[in-house]
Amino acid sequence: MSISKKEHWEKVFATKQENEVSWFQKYPKTSVNFFIENAIPKQTNIIDVGGGDSYLIDALLDLGYTNLTLLDISENAINKTKLRLGEKGKNVTFIVSDIVDFVTNKKFDVWHDRASFHFLTGENEIANYQKLITNSISKNGYLFIGTFSEDGPIKCSGLEIKQYSESAFENIFGVNFNKINCFTENHKTPFETSQNFIFCTYKKL
Ligand SMILES: C[S@@+](CC[C@H](N)C(=O)[O-])C[C@H]1O[C@@H](n2cnc3c(N)ncnc32)[C@H](O)[C@@H]1O
Numbered sequence: 793m794s795i796s797k798k799e800h801w802e803k804v805f806a807t808k809q810e811n812e813v814s815w816f817q818k819y820p821k822t823s824v825n826f827f828i829e830n831a832i833p834k835q836t837n838i839i840d841v842g843g844g845d846s847y848l849i850d851a852l853l854d855l856g857y858t859n860l861t862l863l864d865i866s867e868n869a870i871n872k873t874k875l876r877l878g879e880k881g882k883n884v885t886f887i888v889s890d891i892v893d894f895v896t897n898k899k900f901d902v903w904h905d906r907a908s909f910h911f912l913t914g915e916n917e918i919a920n921y922q923k924l925i926t927n928s929i930s931k932n933g934y935l936f937i938g939t940f941s942e943d944g945p946i947k948c949s950g951l952e953i954k955q956y957s958e959s960a961f962e963n964i965f966g967v968n969f970n971k972i973n974c975f976t977e978n979h980k981t982p983f984e985t986s987q988n989f990i991f992c993t994y995k996k997l
Pocket residue numbers: 797801815816817841842843844845846847863864865866869889890891892905906907908911948949
């Protein structure tokens with residue numbers, strides 16, 4: 793019997809060291825560049841969706857960001873981040889939730905998602921994510937999203953993923969958001985392999 797996606801991710805974060813997973817980055821330079829290039833103010837309400845135990849929250853705290861939320865399906869991942877941040881993370885909001893079940897009345901000014909959206913492979917799940925971000929990002933707020941590109945792997949963490957192109961993103965996000973830019977990038981994994989990502993920045997209408 794196959795295990796649930798929640799069980800999958802809890803096991804990953806319980807059994808693997810941070811540098812034993814393909815997506816590991818000691819410093820999430822591409823994501824940080826988004827904040828710098830768009831001059832995102834320090835009080836901005838930011839959510840990292842499927843952030844896991846990534847170092848993005850650490851990097852943003854170091855840059856002086858004060859209003860940060862980390863959401864992940866895995867409690868183990870969230871606990872790893874909490875433990876690492878210690879006192880430094882006392883004002884971070886942590887949410888353990890499957891993004892598919894996430895309900896909020898909050899509006900975020902920046903929605904960051906690196907390598908989590910691509911795990912939603914069903915049409916309904918993708919449509920629900922589209923609705924969620926449309927309702928949960930403030931007017932003129934940003935979506936910064938990164939997934940495997942059409943030149944990237946077909947699986948991540950042993951799970952099926954959906955690859956994206958600029959036009960495939962545009963079909964989903966182009967209705968309620970203005971595209972600012974898209975680019976592809978090779979991510980070097982800790983195993984010295986390369987994964988091609990596509991990143992896009994959108995601004996909410
Ligand atoms: C490939 S990792 C990327 C982690 C992080 N964003 C990074 O760039 O290092 C995927 C992350 O998405 C989380 N995730 C997968 N499916 C999810 C879902 N349906 N809801 C919330 N988080 C999910 C996993 O637990 C994991 O932390």
